Amino acid sequence: MKADEDLEELFVGRDDEVRRLLVFFSRRRGGLIPIGGHPGTGKSTFVNFVQRLLVTGRSTEHLEGVSFHRAVPCSAPFEVRPDDGAVEVLRKALTSLCRSVEDHCKRYGKSTPKQVQGLLQALTGHQAGGKNLAIGGSWLGHGANVAYGSSSSTSSAFLTDEFALASRISEIAALVRDELESAGAVIVIDNTELLEDAFLCETLSALRDTALAVEGLWWIVIGRHGLGGLLSPGVRRLRGYVAQGLDVADLTVAEFASLLELRRKYFTVSPETALPISLKLASSIYLMSNGDIRMTMDFLESAISEYVADHREPVTQDDKAWLRMARTQVERYMSNLATNEPHLMKFVKQVVSIQIDQVTAQDHRRFGYASEQELIVALGELADQGLMRRRKAAKEEWTYIPSGYLEIARFFRNIDHLQ
Structure with missing residues (x-):
């Protein structure tokens, strides 16, 4: 059994998940709890x-x-x-x-x-x-x-x-x-x-x-x-x-x-030729979520990550159609962001263009902000929108990690809004 101080380290970046799982144990007297993720994300260690x-x-x-x-x-x-x-x-x-x-x-x-x-x-x-x-x-x-x-x-x-x-x-x-x-x-x-x-x-x-x-x-x-x-x-x-x-x-x-x-019903996968998702299934998820773009994009993000990790070739016509749909969704979201939140869009473009893995307040000059506080405000807004993940690195210090749409946007770096 790990020492308590070692266990504490597992909380880094996991506060919300730990809290959420313990809430399940608090409000129910049993039941099914599925936990998933990509290889190496620490599923078993987390449990x-x-x-x-x-x-x-x-x-x-x-x-x-x-x-x-x-x-x-x-x-x-x-x-x-x-x-x-x-x-x-x-x-x-x-x-x-x-x-x-x-x-x-x-x-x-x-x-x-x-x-x-x-x-x-x-x-x-x-x-x-x-x-x-x-x-x-x-x-x-x-x-x-x-x-x-x-x-x-x-x-x-x-x-x-x-x-x-x-x-x-x-x-x-x-x-x-x-x-x-x-x-x-x-x-x-x-x-x-x-x-x-x-x-x-x-x-x-x-x-x-x-x-x-x-x-x-x-x-x-x-x-x-x-x-x-x-x-x-x-x-x-x-x-x-x-x-x-x-x-x-x-x-x-x-x-x-x-x-x-x-x-x-919809998952038709050939390991040699197909993406780990079908266009029908992606459409079904979109309909199941009542047209919730964010939820659909969360789904697409996961599938893209799988595809990039596996490097499956050759790409079929269905795959290309699916990728076009994913790209359209990214373009639509980024276009809305550019229209409604221009100051955040500027920051998003910078993050994607330099492929940064995490951001702290000390990076304010790198992104053209006059002070750490200005960058903190922008990061907070992005976190509220789900575009950045807020992770506590030390007392009174937060690290922000690109999330959701930013990760997908990196994959489609050639779309017009990110040139």
């Missing part, structure tokens, strides 16, 4: 950090006024395979939950409940079609490797029954609340980008009224692609694109399943 706060229940200077439920963290995140099905997912979830409870008891010098011990014994002795399951090592410092596939023939009947497994999960959640005096427990499913959308949608839908409805269980689903690029613009009450490209979404299972179904 581990928030779980550390759930363990200690301590507040920090960054979280003043935020109260949240203490919960048993997930010490054994797991992955699912396309051929698992709902029963296998539940077996993995139950194993992960029991291992997390066992680790939690060790951490506080308590005896592991006999019910948990019995379930772990049955789970580790169960042979599931000859397939071995490995659950990842514990981030909390205890070994959390569990293997299916031992030679034991004493498998219990409940291990092959979806509703019986969900019932066991519910019982352990109740045990956590009653005996361990915690608000609940966390189950983490990681790397869901390995799954087909149809499978993930089908699995979540199958579990929506059983395991996913258990009081006191927070299911955190971590992945990239659809989770990072589609959740944010897909539901109006999601908060949009946040610092460092990390997405934290508060969705009902029905909303999540509906969004995946939309993606499955």
Whole structure:
């Protein structure tokens, strides 16, 4: 487990996301929390950090006024395979939950409940079609490797029954609340980008009224692609694109399943020839947001980032049409900005032209401002409009990072407004 001072460093650029996720833990007694983003954005590390706060229940200077439920963290995140099905997912979830409870008891010098011990014994002795399951090592410092596939023939009947497994999960959640005096427990499913959308949608839908409805269980689903690029613009009450490209979404299972179904219906991708988005899907997102340009552009930003990162070639005619649409949206927005906010447009053009990564008040001369205060005012206005991300670097000092439309504008540097 990281030292507290190391954990504090993880707050840099993450204040809003940490606060938002903890608010989920404060206002709900369980539910589904998808978290997505591009590779290297620290999704799993971020989840581990928030779980550390759930363990200690301590507040920090960054979280003043935020109260949240203490919960048993997930010490054994797991992955699912396309051929698992709902029963296998539940077996993995139950194993992960029991291992997390066992680790939690060790951490506080308590005896592991006999019910948990019995379930772990049955789970580790169960042979599931000859397939071995490995659950990842514990981030909390205890070994959390569990293997299916031992030679034991004493498998219990409940291990092959979806509703019986969900019932066991519910019982352990109740045990956590009653005996361990915690608000609940966390189950983490990681790397869901390995799954087909149809499978993930089908699995979540199958579990929506059983395991996913258990009081006191927070299911955190971590992945990239659809989770990072589609959740944010897909539901109006999601908060949009946040610092460092990390997405934290508060969705009902029905909303999540509906969004995946939309993606499955329109997402026609050939890894060699296509962008990670179709024109139909982009149009659908625009319509779903009731014509919200900003939300649509958040979506396009994510797709462009994926495209630039992957360098997929050759570019098809559909790709070119999609890029033209994206460019038109950028031009429209930048044109409106130039008309209505000329002093901000001047600054935007400068930022894009010199490809600056971040701005501080000390850069005022570089951008033609007479004083630091004048630049601070301009930066504040841009931050309010979502064009800059405000990140606290030190006490009383802020760093501003280009965001949203600026990032897209950099990609289309040849558009007229930025020449």
